[in-house]
Amino acid sequence: MSNRASHKLASLFFLGCALILAGFVYLLVSSGLAAHAGPGPDTAQARIPDPVIRVEAPGSLVSIQVDQAALIGSSRIVYRGITDHRVHFDHYLLDFNPHYAFKYAVPVDKAKDGFAIGKHRLRVTHAGGNWIHFKLTSPPPLQG
Incomplete structure (x- = not known):
């Protein structure tokens, strides 16, 4: 070249x-x-915030989607879906540390019989991949 x-x-x-x-x-x-x-x-x-459903009265039927929250007393409970026949929730204690989630994985059959998340008793009436329906079976504690 x-x-x-x-x-x-x-x-x-x-x-x-x-x-x-x-x-x-x-x-x-x-x-x-x-x-x-x-x-x-x-x-x-x-940005539009995720809708939060307030639950106040015992016996209230609550329906939330995956990643949606329910506010019960001073707790925020977020439904995360179902895997391996377990219902997954994140529980945020708003008075203690609102940025840390306590993880709960409850078997579906036990969830339908009733279970506790923190001080709250819940009973799942229907659990699906995208939605969950539950009842608050005990009143939330009084906020002081």
């Missing part, structure tokens, strides 16, 4: 690299850095 041909190939290579680099810089500047930094305060406020 002659010196002139290799010089031409090297020039094309560097020109191509410069064009690709200029394209990346243009995309970065035109889209803005804040768009790639994750949700900001405006995005967090615009």
